Amino acid sequence: MPQNVILPGPAPWGFRLSGGIDFNQPLIITRITPGSKASTANLCPGDVIVAINGLSTENMTHNDAQERIKAAAHQLSLRIERYVNISLHTCKPTSPTPHQAIVPGTHPQEQD
Amino acid sequence: MRFHKIANVNKALDYIASKGVKLVSIGAEETSAKEGLLLWCQRKTAPYRNVNIQNFHLSWKDGLGLCALIHRHRPDLIDYSKLNKDDPIGNINLAMEIAEKHLDIPKMLDAEDVVNTARPDERTIMTYVSCYYHAFAGAQKAETAANRICKVLAVNQENERLMEEYERLASELLEWIRRTIPWLENRTPEKTMQAMQKKLEDFRDYRRKHKPPKVQEKCQLEINFNTLQTKLRISNRPAFMPSEGKMVSDIAGAWQRLEQAEKGYEEWLLNEIRRLERLEHLAEKFRQKASTHEQWAYGKEQILLQKDYESASLTEVRAMLRKHEAFESDLAAHQDRVEQIAAIAQELKYVPFKGLQLLTFNFSLISAHDQFKATLPEADGERQAILSIQNEVEKVIQSYSMRISASNPYSTVTVEEIRTKWEKVKQLVPQRDQSLQEELARQHANERLRRQFAAQANVIGPWIQTKMEEIARSSIEMTGPLEDQMNQLKQYEQNIINYKHNIDKLEGDHQLIQEALVFDNKHTNYTMEHIRVGWELLLTTIARTINEVETQILTRDAKGITQEQMNDFRASFNHFDRRKNGLMDHDDFRACLISMGYDLGEAEFARIMSLVDPNGQGTVTFQSFIDFMTRETADTDTAEQVIASFRILASDKPYILADELRRELPPEQAQYCIKRMPQYTGPGSVPGALDYTSFSSALYGESDL
Numbered sequence: 001m002p003q004n005v006i007l008p009g010p011a012p013w014g015f016r017l018s019g020g021i022d023f024n025q026p027l028i029i030t031r032i033t034p035g036s037k038a039s040t041a042n043l044c045p046g047d048v049i050v051a052i053n054g055l056s057t058e059n060m061t062h063n064d065a066q067e068r069i070k071a072a073a074h075q076l077s078l079r080i081e082r083y084v085n086i087s088l089h090t091c092k093p094t095s096p097t098p099h100q101a102i103v104p105g106t107h108p109q110e111q112d
Numbered sequence: 113m114r115f116h117k118i119a120n121v122n123k124a125l126d127y128i129a130s131k132g133v134k135l136v137s138i139g140a141e142e143t144s145a146k147e148g149l150l151l152w153c154q155r156k157t158a159p160y161r162n163v164n165i166q167n168f169h170l171s172w173k174d175g176l177g178l179c180a181l182i183h184r185h186r187p188d189l190i191d192y193s194k195l196n197k198d199d200p201i202g203n204i205n206l207a208m209e210i211a212e213k214h215l216d217i218p219k220m221l222d223a224e225d226v227v228n229t230a231r232p233d234e235r236t237i238m239t240y241v242s243c244y245y246h247a248f249a250g251a252q253k254a255e256t257a258a259n260r261i262c263k264v265l266a267v268n269q270e271n272e273r274l275m276e277e278y279e280r281l282a283s284e285l286l287e288w289i290r291r292t293i294p295w296l297e298n299r300t301p302e303k304t305m306q307a308m309q310k311k312l313e314d315f316r317d318y319r320r321k322h323k324p325p326k327v328q329e330k331c332q333l334e335i336n337f338n339t340l341q342t343k344l345r346i347s348n349r350p351a352f353m354p355s356e357g358k359m360v361s362d363i364a365g366a367w368q369r370l371e372q373a374e375k376g377y378e379e380w381l382l383n384e385i386r387r388l389e390r391l392e393h394l395a396e397k398f399r400q401k402a403s404t405h406e407q408w409a410y411g412k413e414q415i416l417l418q419k420d421y422e423s424a425s426l427t428e429v430r431a432m433l434r435k436h437e438a439f440e441s442d443l444a445a446h447q448d449r450v451e452q453i454a455a456i457a458q459e460l461k462y463v464p465f466k467g468l469q470l471l472t473f474n475f476s477l478i479s480a481h482d483q484f485k486a487t488l489p490e491a492d493g494e495r496q497a498i499l500s501i502q503n504e505v506e507k508v509i510q511s512y513s514m515r516i517s518a519s520n521p522y523s524t525v526t527v528e529e530i531r532t533k534w535e536k537v538k539q540l541v542p543q544r545d546q547s548l549q550e551e552l553a554r555q556h557a558n559e560r561l562r563r564q565f566a567a568q569a570n571v572i573g574p575w576i577q578t579k580m581e582e583i584a585r586s587s588i589e590m591t592g593p594l595e596d597q598m599n600q601l602k603q604y605e606q607n608i609i610n611y612k613h614n615i616d617k618l619e620g621d622h623q624l625i626q627e628a629l630v631f632d633n634k635h636t637n638y639t640m641e642h643i644r645v646g647w648e649l650l651l652t653t654i655a656r657t658i659n660e661v662e663t664q665i666l667t668r669d670a671k672g673i674t675q676e677q678m679n680d681f682r683a684s685f686n687h688f689d690r691r692k693n694g695l696m697d698h699d700d701f702r703a704c705l706i707s708m709g710y711d712l713g714e715a716e717f718a719r720i721m722s723l724v725d726p727n728g729q730g731t732v733t734f735q736s737f738i739d740f741m742t743r744e745t746a747d748t749d750t751a752e753q754v755i756a757s758f759r760i761l762a763s764d765k766p767y768i769l770a771d772e773l774r775r776e777l778p779p780e781q782a783q784y785c786i787k788r789m790p791q792y793t794g795p796g797s798v799p800g801a802l803d804y805t806s807f808s809s810a811l812y813g814e815s816d817l
Contacts, residue, residue, distance in 0.1 A: 016816050023813045024353040030814065063790065063810045069817050070806075 002050050002081045007037045009074040014038040017049070017069065020062030027057050027065050029080075044082065051079035144699035148706030149242055151687070152249070153177070155707065156184045162197065168238040169231050175203025175223070178244070182210055185248040189214055200227045215247045249709040257757035258776045264754050265781050267347050268811060274340045275352055281333050282358040288326060289366045292318075296373035299380055305388045312381050312626060319644065320619055330367060331652045334360065335659040342663045348750050350813040378641070382631060389629060398456045405449055412439070438523065478548055485541060495534055502527045558630050565621045566635030572614055573638040576646040579608065583657055594665050601658050608654060615647055681741050684708060685734055695731040713764065716756070751812040758804035767792035767801035 007013050014036020019025035027049040032039045049057055052068045054077065060068075069076060150165065157163040160180040165171045172178065174197045183192040189210050195203055204223040211217040220240045226232045302308045337360060340352050354360075416439075420432070586600055622640040625633075633639075684707065688700040696704065701724070702717060724736040761776045762768035768789075773782040785807065792801035809815040 011817065013817050016814055018350060018814050020810075020813060023350050024355060025350060025813070031816075061810075062813050062815070063806060066806055066810065066815045066817065067790065 002079050005041050005043060005078045005080055007041050007076040007078070009072060009076065011070065011072070011076075012036070013069070013076055015043060017062075017065060020065060021059055022061040022063075027060065027062075043078075043080070047080040047082050049078055050081050053077050054079075144703040145706060146238065148703035149238065149245060151703070151707035152245060152709065153181070153241065156181055156248075159184070160192075168234045168241065172237050172241070173227060173232060174200040175205075175207060175226075178207035178211075178241075179203055181241075181244050181248070182207055185251070186214070211244065211247075215244075217243045217247060252709055253760055254776060257760040260757045261754060261761075261777060261785075262781050264347075264811065265784060267343075271340065271344060271347075271349065271352075274336065274343070275354075278333065278336055278340065278352075279355060279358060281329065281336070282354065282363060285326065285329055285333060285363065286358070286366055289370050293370055293373050296370070296377040299377075301384050305385065305392065308381065308385050308388055309627075312385065315378060315381060316623060316626070324648070327648050327652070330363065331655050333363065335655060338659055338663060339666075342666055346666060348812060385629065386631065394456055398453060401449060401453045401456070405446060405453065408442075408446060435523070478552070481544060481548055485545075488537075488541065492534075495530060498530060499527065554628075558625075558628055561621065561625050561628060561630065562633045563635055565618070565625055566633055568614070568618050568621065569636045569638040569640075569643060572618060572643055573646065575611070576643070576650050579604065579650055580653060583653055586657070594661055598658070598661050598665070601654065601661060605654050605658065608650060615643065618643060681738055682734075685737055689734075694734055696737065697731055698725075701732045701737075751809045751814060754808040754811065755805050758808060762804065765796075766794055766805070767797065768804050769800055770802065773802075 012033075014033035015029050015038035016031035017027060018030040019027045029038075029043055029047045029049065030045055032043055032045060049065070051057060052060075052065060053072060055068065057065060146168075150168070153165045157165055157177060157180045160176070160183075163171075163176050163180045165177055176195060176197065179190055179192060179195055183190045190206070195206075201223045204221060204226060208217075208219040208221060208223070212219050217240075220243075221236065226237075302311065337352070337354075344350070344352055583601070583604055586597060586604070618640070684704050685696065688696050688704045690700065698721060701721075705717075705720075720740065724732045724740045758768055759765075761772055763772075770782075770786050773785050776782075777785065785804075786802070789802035789804060789807040791797075792803035794803075806815065
């Protein structure tokens with residue numbers, strides 16, 4: 001079940017993107033920089049990015065996805081799919097409740 | 113005089129700075145830079161016996177130092193062998209001339225001044241020498257950077273090629289499997305033995321000629337896939353994901369279906385042939401019995417319907433009655449035979465497919481035949497007796513001039529019939545003799561074939577088993593270097609290739625056996641199928657094992673450095689490890705890098721420091737130094753290194769221009785980059801600026817955002 005995650009701008013967002021259609025692989029987050037906006041938003045390694053700012057990533061090359069993410073100015077909206085797996089990170093699996101989405105200014109750890 | 117020279121030096125310095133060449137600054141605090149530069153000079157001039165650089169003044173007076181530096185990097189520019197100490201002014205001027213003309217380094221020294229002053233000015237000399245450093249180390253750096261980029265692109269292109277090849281081979285193999293399976297699953301029986309024999313022959317062709325290359329293709333495909341994945345992993349690229357339906361698992365699945373269809377097909381073929389054989393045999397029996405019966409029954413109806421008793425005499429009627437009784441008992445005997453024929457016909461209709469007993473040849477048939485032959489003389493005697501009786505009858509009729517026919521009213525059998533039948537028996541006996549003998553010979557021949565096959569199979573089977581075990585052991589027990597393991601495996605491979613002719617011979621014998629319709633062999637537990645499967649497995653296993661070792665060697669070599677390089681690193685480290693405690697401090701590390709030709713800007717140096725001293729302890733251990741050098745010198749690539757390479761070519765700008773690419777890279781690679789690099793849109797952008805950072809990270813399928 002995909003969920004929406006919104007990161008308040010500006011960049012850097014603090015995650016490593018991997019994959020793309022030119023690699024025959026899904027666009028997937030492979031690393032989260034500790035203390036970054038991505039980590040605050042509870043993104044996890046292994047999250048598959050399904051849409052960037054509303055646009056589906058289905059046929060995107062790695063470059064395309066990179067460009068779009070870079071182009072996001074005051075906020076970055078990602079739609080991700082998380083699969084339950086026995087991995088090393090401490091993220092919880094996706095739940096259908098809509099209030100999982102982080103809205104800028106409401107998270108207690110939000111700074112400036 | 114000197115005033116002018118200082119002004120000249122300043123002008124020269126400005127000129128150099130305007131070219132974007134960074135100078136090693138010569139402040140008092142930068143002693144590490146000075147030391148690094150000195151070491152660099154020493155290194156580079158080491159092969160020149162008449163040069164001995166110990167400082168930045170006296171050592172340079174004879175001008176040979178400068179010339180040596182030039183010659184070391186650009187032997188095409190200077191003929192060093194023609195120089196000598198006795199013309200120091202000439203040497204210095206020559207070096208400056210060449211440096212100005214070819215290296216864009218302005219003439220900063222006054223040759224006479226240098227030679228005639230007791231102790232030339234250290235600063236001037238150092239400045240001039242550092243220009244040489246920048247020119248050569250810089251050129252080297254640019255060349256290294258360009259080489260690295262080309263290597264990366266070449267790796268990319270190679271990987272892309274391997275991926276395409278994999279996809280192509282996979283498609284072809286899957287297509288062949290797709291075509292072949294329906295043929296193997298087609299179980300429509302043929303009507304004749306020949307047609308089925310042809311089918312069996314086709315199947316044998318398939319197993320001996322058409323399938324083995326496909327087995328090899330499949331094995332090759334697996335190997336290619338593994339090698340590709342290893343190469344990708346080593347060059348830090350994302351793993352290869354074949355397109356839909358062409359994954360290794362898909363191919364394995366399709367292959368499995370093929371082999372299952374094969375197995376079923378061969379079984380079915382043999383069963384069908386046995387069934388047809390049995391049918392033919394029964395049909396023959398039927399024909400014989402039916403025709404005999406037909407012969408006997410022919411004309412009987414006519415006779416029975418005759419009403420010749422109506423006008424006959426009593427004697428004649430009595431004779432007819434006896435004839436009729438004889439006929440009835442004859443009929444009873446024939447009744448049995450008719451029932452037999454009916455039974456055979458029934459069998460012909462409903463012969464089951466499986467569980468047919470083989471027609472074992474009974475030696476008792478021969479003895480029965482012999483017994484029969486023994487009765488022939490007696491029968492002949494009886495025949496003679498019958499003939500003589502008939503002759504007597506005719507004589508009596510003649511002598512008494514009776515007007516009755518000589519035909520016997522008591523029997524339907526005429527002399528003529530007896531004669532014909534006797535002739536027939538005389539013909540048939542030797543014929544049967546012959547066919548029995550032929551059958552005996554055939555049975556013997558079959559037995560010989562069985563033994564021959566068995567003898568070979570019983571040797572080949574265990575040989576294959578032993579080889580498999582040897583191969584397995586070689587991977588487990590090998591403790592020596594990988595090359596040794598590879599040699600041993602290659603030897604096994606050669607053994608196997610040399611052994612192949614035995615398999616071919618066995619196939620030949622198997623073909624003979626099948627043509628002779630022999631389906632059993634109690635002399636061996638191995639069937640041809642066993643041997644084939646074992647052989648194919650052996651070929652696949654050796655190829656796979658060799659590939660595994662190749663992969664290991666690739667991995668090892670990619671990460672490794674030579675012993676010589678190791679010695680070099682050790683020497684450098686030791687020189688800068690002042691307190692001899694296995695640690696270098698930052699300044700020393702920097703000097704060390706400079707001495708190795710790594711001229712670094714602040715930003716670059718800071719980046720490297722964060723790599724070698726991640727905890728900020730202010731020192732660099734030998735291990736982290738080695739790790740860093742390994743990363744820098746080895747072929748492993750990361751996106752960062754490629755980005756760093758482009759940065760060098762772009763003279764530290766965050767973007768690169770098409771012209772710069774064309775200048776530094778070979779035309780093909782330059783075009784490739786120009787085509788694929790996106791526009792740079794960051795700060796300081798100019799028209800035509802290309803973003804090498806996102807291009808590089810996209811090469812590795814990874815970006816930090």
